[in-house]
Amino acid sequence: MPILHQMQVSGNCYKVRLAARQSGVAITLRDYGLHDGSTRKPAYLAKNPNGRVPMLEFEDGRVLPESGAILWYLSEGTPLAPADRWARAEALQWMFFEQYSHEPYIAVARFWLAFAPPEALQQKRHLVPEWHAKGNAALGVMETHLAKHEWFAGGRYSIADIALYGYTHCAADGGFDLQPYPAVRAWLQRVAAEPGHIPLAETW
Numbered sequence: 001m002p003i004l005h006q007m008q009v010s011g012n013c014y015k016v017r018l019a020a021r022q023s024g025v026a027i028t029l030r031d032y033g034l035h036d037g038s039t040r041k042p043a044y045l046a047k048n049p050n051g052r053v054p055m056l057e058f059e060d061g062r063v064l065p066e067s068g069a070i071l072w073y074l075s076e077g078t079p080l081a082p083a084d085r086w087a088r089a090e091a092l093q094w095m096f097f098e099q100y101s102h103e104p105y106i107a108v109a110r111f112w113l114a115f116a117p118p119e120a121l122q123q124k125r126h127l128v129p130e131w132h133a134k135g136n137a138a139l140g141v142m143e144t145h146l147a148k149h150e151w152f153a154g155g156r157y158s159i160a161d162i163a164l165y166g167y168t169h170c171a172a173d174g175g176f177d178l179q180p181y182p183a184v185r186a187w188l189q190r191v192a193a194e195p196g197h198i199p200l201a202e203t204w
Helices: 011-023 067-075 085-115 118-146 159-168 182-192
Strands: 003-006 028-031 055-057 063-065
Touching (some): 003 011, 011 067, 011 085, 063 067, 067 085, 067 159, 085 118, 118 159, 118 182, 159 182
């Protein structure tokens, strides 16, 4: 059975747990501490030199880091994978958007404001307005799309939605107000109503 090396509070790890549950793939969880530096120790770095989670480890010793890559692997041959060439390109478009324009601000604000030690946060406090400005810009892009579409790729729920849901649904932890984004809020409710949905806090 594949092992997901993860941190429970991480939105990137949550995406993988959600996709695994909804695609019917059984995995085992191996948890790491948020502040204990365990992913920077030699044993972990030997498997993933980037020193980050999530990482999916297979019984034959292969490892697959990066949440987007893991989502693609898990969704292969399931309804979560976009069905045609254009829809797959749409999914990649939004997954790249999530990692480049969304996660660096919404997820980063969440980490520093909700989980970082207070003394560490003080050193980053001056960056909070920028995180909020750029995170809200990303939410605005999502709102524009969702005002006209129910889902992000191929006209149906897919890994593109999972990728964006991971940190959007807990954006309030980072000081983001979703009230100005009614289409985003309606989409969050649709995702939460999908069969096999699990909340962020649920263990496997």
